[in-house]
Amino acid sequence: MTAGPQTTPQHALEHLRRAVVAGELRPGDRIRQEEVASELGVSVASVREALTVLEQEGQVRYAPRRGYFVAELDVADLEEIYDLRRVLETRAARLALPRADAATLERMRAAAAACAAAADAADIAAELDANRRFHFALLDAPGRPHTIRLIRLLWDATEPYRALYYSAPEERRRSLAAHERILAAVADRDADRLVTELDSHREEALAALRAILGEAAAVPALAGA
Amino acid sequence: MTAGPQTTPQHALEHLRRAVVAGELRPGDRIRQEEVASELGVSVASVREALTVLEQEGQVRYAPRRGYFVAELDVADLEEIYDLRRVLETRAARLALPRADAATLERMRAAAAACAAAADAADIAAELDANRRFHFALLDAPGRPHTIRLIRLLWDATEPYRALYYSAPEERRRSLAAHERILAAVADRDADRLVTELDSHREEALAALRAILGEAAAVPALAGA
DNA sequence: TAGTATTCGATTTTCGAAGATCGAAGAAAG
DNA sequence: CTTTCTTCGATCTTCGAAAATCGAATACTA
Numbered sequence: 347m348t349a350g351p352q353t354t355p356q357h358a359l360e361h362l363r364r365a366v367v368a369g370e371l372r373p374g375d376r377i378r379q380e381e382v383a384s385e386l387g388v389s390v391a392s393v394r395e396a397l398t399v400l401e402q403e404g405q406v407r408y409a410p411r412r413g414y415f416v417a418e419l420d421v422a423d424l425e426e427i428y429d430l431r432r433v434l435e436t437r438a439a440r441l442a443l444p445r446a447d448a449a450t451l452e453r454m455r456a457a458a459a460a461c462a463a464a465a466d467a468a469d470i471a472a473e474l475d476a477n478r479r480f481h482f483a484l485l486d487a488p489g490r491p492h493t494i495r496l497i498r499l500l501w502d503a504t505e506p507y508r509a510l511y512y513s514a515p516e517e518r519r520r521s522l523a524a525h526e527r528i529l530a531a532v533a534d535r536d537a538d539r540l541v542t543e544l545d546s547h548r549e550e551a552l553a554a555l556r557a558i559l560g561e562a563a564a565v566p567a568l569a570g571a
Numbered sequence: 572m573t574a575g576p577q578t579t580p581q582h583a584l585e586h587l588r589r590a591v592v593a594g595e596l597r598p599g600d601r602i603r604q605e606e607v608a609s610e611l612g613v614s615v616a617s618v619r620e621a622l623t624v625l626e627q628e629g630q631v632r633y634a635p636r637r638g639y640f641v642a643e644l645d646v647a648d649l650e651e652i653y654d655l656r657r658v659l660e661t662r663a664a665r666l667a668l669p670r671a672d673a674a675t676l677e678r679m680r681a682a683a684a685a686c687a688a689a690a691d692a693a694d695i696a697a698e699l700d701a702n703r704r705f706h707f708a709l710l711d712a713p714g715r716p717h718t719i720r721l722i723r724l725l726w727d728a729t730e731p732y733r734a735l736y737y738s739a740p741e742e743r744r745r746s747l748a749a750h751e752r753i754l755a756a757v758a759d760r761d762a763d764r765l766v767t768e769l770d771s772h773r774e775e776a777l778a779a780l781r782a783i784l785g786e787a788a789a790v791p792a793l794a795g796a
Numbered sequence: 797t798a799g800t801a802t803t804c805g806a807t808t809t810t811c812g813a814a815g816a817t818c819g820a821a822g823a824a825a826g
Numbered sequence: 827c828t829t830t831c832t833t834c835g836a837t838c839t840t841c842g843a844a845a846a847t848c849g850a851a852t853a854c855t856a
Contacts, residue, residue, distance in 0.1 A: 392841090580810095636839075
């Protein structure tokens, strides 16, 4: 039902995404096409198509005849991306809230629970996935596909970094608490409070990412593994 | 200086974009990979990579094992896209205006003049290009690459339709007049007026596009050429 | 020694063809 | 006459290998 990979490039794409979330591919890393291809038992052409998608999403950087690299973001990038998320998600949330029905709330509750369970199990990949489900359950109002596409793009852009900061237990706790407050605001149909909670949730994440980036800058050996 | 196609897929991408702007590829049309490839004297793999880019941009739709088609938008899509443009361009314009220097204004003036010249010559492709230069000269403030990327995505999504409505002379006149008012607002450093002018400029374009779409719906034979 | 040219290995880039899949036209059955 | 099944042609899909390119290590010059 979950629509597995229909084509070989899609298969390669999922593999690369998984590698990013799992932290196997870290910002700045080089991605060797041949290596990925033989790892998956597919041709480089398929890997290349997958990389083209990731390049459009801004997750990898492409230097013609030099290769593909996992995108590196600096603090300015992060702040711009989170600013854009604020602008777009605020609009999406205000449009979605009046239409959010019981099923929506239920999906959010389930995702929040999955988040907490993944946090307990220290399963970063599962938590990232559940976290996404939580937020998109609210924002993915039917009839606004382009809005969701853009928001998803912004989420994807910072995914490699989110994968890093989710390893910190105190961030997880903070995140779970924020989810509860967001859930309450939705249940109360309080748009202003919802927007405020989303803002501060984002602000906390941004602060954590800033810290990660500060460390990475202080320890450039990270890229040279 | 204009950075021609560095790679074969980029060459194919430019070719396809040109075909869209020129109206050779219309919404709903099927894109035969082999045909494009032999036309350009390149392999299908390269064409495929170019199509992957266009798919990510939302300009073509991909049905696995069926092929690629030029994306068709309905009125709801257009309204959502223009709503998103309003949200993002308003923010971009307000951030860019204080930083707009004499060179920026000069670039805008030159682009506006090129727009007028292209309108006189009835050169749709040139006018579309100059129109883009005009708007992005203002919005493309240094240090906000992600904002521009998103705005560009939204522009690209409606490009096939813009190519259609620019054939109407009265729309061109209206558009040129709007450019003058926008230019004046920028020269006066009046942010509120600038935003208002941009809004109404967009609203006029949306109205024209709605009309185009209405015709297309009334004459479905359009797609079956 | 510092700087520059050159070769070499690794990697990307591009192609052409074989294999897989789909939609449509036509045949057979009810 | 309608429906279902089958075959066929067109097209997409994927591959493996040849060709082009780049960076780094090496050799050379001043």
